[in-house]
Amino acid sequence: MVSLSDLRRCLAEGVPPGVGNEDSVRRQWWAALATLQDDFLLPRQPLQGLWLAAPLPALYEPELLRQLQGWVWAPRELQDLLPGSAALLPGSAPTGGGGSFHRLALEEGDGTDPLLLVITPQLQVALCLDGPAEARRLIVRFDPEALSAALGLIDGRLLAGNQEASGALRTALQRLGPLRSDDQLGMHFWPRMGERLAAMAPSLTLQPLVHGGTTRERLQGDASRAVSSELALLEALTHEVRTPLATIRTLIRSLLRRSDLPEVVRQRLEQIDGECSEQIDRFGLIFLAAELQREPGSEQPLERHALARTDLSAVLEHQHELWQRQLARRGLALELVIAEGLPQVLSDPARLETMLGGLIDRFSRTLTSGSTVTLSLSPAGSRLKLQLSSAGQPSEEPSPTQEGDGEARELVGPVLSWNPTTGSLQLSRQATQRLFHRLGGRLTERSGSGLTVFFPLC
Structure with missing residues (x-):
């Protein structure tokens, strides 16, 4: 059977070896996810398409989870938490094949590095982490050849172990119709991701001992850099808080789809879901305020x-x-x-x-x-x-x-x-x-x- 490790190796063909450690590539992963969702997927409304992820759902924006159909390879231990075809958002039945995901089992040899493929009529992309310790790398592929090979491996995997899921994936792909790929996607993606990555933590720069300008100008410049670093740190913290909360909420909502939950358990889970949603929105506002503060002309209303x-x-x-x-x-x-x-x-x-x-x-x-x-x-x-x-x-x-x-x-x-x-x-x-x-x-x-x-x- 094709393993997800095989899929990662397929996506890594032609990509230079990694030089990062675990911490650095995880930061790159979160920056890439935020860039993909906020700058490339959410602006394309209305949206239709599908996503495939392992070992947990990688997408965390509710609007995307409502519209796109997903397949998730998850550990078998999560069988009770992720029932097959469980709707991510209780109370909102999926329409047009979107807003739900199929649960698939991770097999021995699949590995646990995160993996995500997103296929829409206008945008197709694959992201994964790969490589040994101290030689880790983030891989992002937009090219049709790599994505076609990846989908071929996925189809072979599903045909061997889950023909029903294979048929559902083929139907979903056919429903999308002709796929169009923009050759310039990478040129737009990497600069935006770099900006987000730079904003995820304040940078440390060595300043010369002798400054030009007046004392007042130097103080104003130092204050401006301090504020910019503080806002960058605030953006990083809010992002790091929202992301795990979104994952917890996804799992909770999947569990709430079960009909055999005791009422007291259901009530507690609904309370947890409400608290997660409230804090996600709260920290989202803080992130938006920090981002807006850094934009020139942000004191003006939108046109x-x-x-x-x-x-x-x-x-x-x-x-x-x-x-x-x-x-x-x-x-x-x-x-x-x-x-x-x-x-x-x-x-x-x-x-x-x-x-x-x-x-x-x-x-x-x-x-x-x-x-x-x-x-x-x-x-x-x-x-x-x-x-x-x-x-x-x-x-x-x-x-x-x-x-x-x-x-x-x-x-x-x-x-x-x-x-x-x-x-x-x-x-x-x-x-x-x-x-x-x-x-x-x-x-x-x-x-x-x-x-x-x-x-x-x-």
Whole structure:
């Protein structure tokens, strides 16, 4: 039988020997995954295609997992966690062959190095790690010859051990129709991956003892480099937190598809799933804020043509139940008040839901158990006014060096604030305002009157 080690050797043909250690290639792997998903797959909407991975699902973006059909070679010990054809997202049945994966068993000789193939009509790519210790390498192949040979090996493997899976894979490939390969993909991919890799940790550079310019210019330059390094470290930390949480959530949701789970186990797993989702979104916002802080001109809102018509009322109603569950875990209630017949606004709907969830989390962290958060949406001239308020909100005015709704918050770098009393770490007021400004909104935060965001009408 063809092994996955054979598949890796096939992909490695013609690739120079590796010179990295385990830590360096793992960092390259995560940078490559983030580049592939954020810069090449997510922008291609709507998306159809398939993915094959080992030893666990490599893709972690929910939007991709919903749309693409997958095959995962996993250890036999995970049989109970990864039932065959288990839908990744409970409650959302797969449509058009997407949003599910087939579980396949790893065999002796397959190895445990990560492997991923993604096939869509416009983009085909294979990624894997390979090589002995201290000679490790990341392999990324876009060329049709290598990918065709890899798929041939996979088909032979499935024909020998799982003909049903082989038929399903062939059907999925036929459904995609003609595949088009862009010869320039590699030229775009490697620079973007290099940028992400460089941003995953602050770089150490030796500065000459004698600087040109004035003392003030030197100090400004040193401060700028320090801030840039701090933001890079923050991006790296948030990425390292989100990725394992996404893997845990994938496994939990697969297990939740079982019908024989005791109710108490199901409840605990649903709690874990909710906590993972909340923290993934929370750290995703921190990552986005750090990334935005590093972009030139990020203080300006997106151009109108980059924003979309958004039914803000529908967004709030759709997310209401989720936000209610999240607040209930802290003993809080949520009341939603929406005026009738409201027009649409201009915003970025893909990021707006996460931003609003982060805003509710930021606001509710200052409240005591038993409080009720009121979220209201009403017209305000040429805008819609979204307001968060609560009778349980503190009313003291924070000092200039503090942040938050009357609580002692201390700034931690350019995008975070910290409450030393509760240990809560959140986006700073300035970073939150910047993110909403980027989405077309204007955030105001006043002690005693809650949070208000104004969105422009279409």
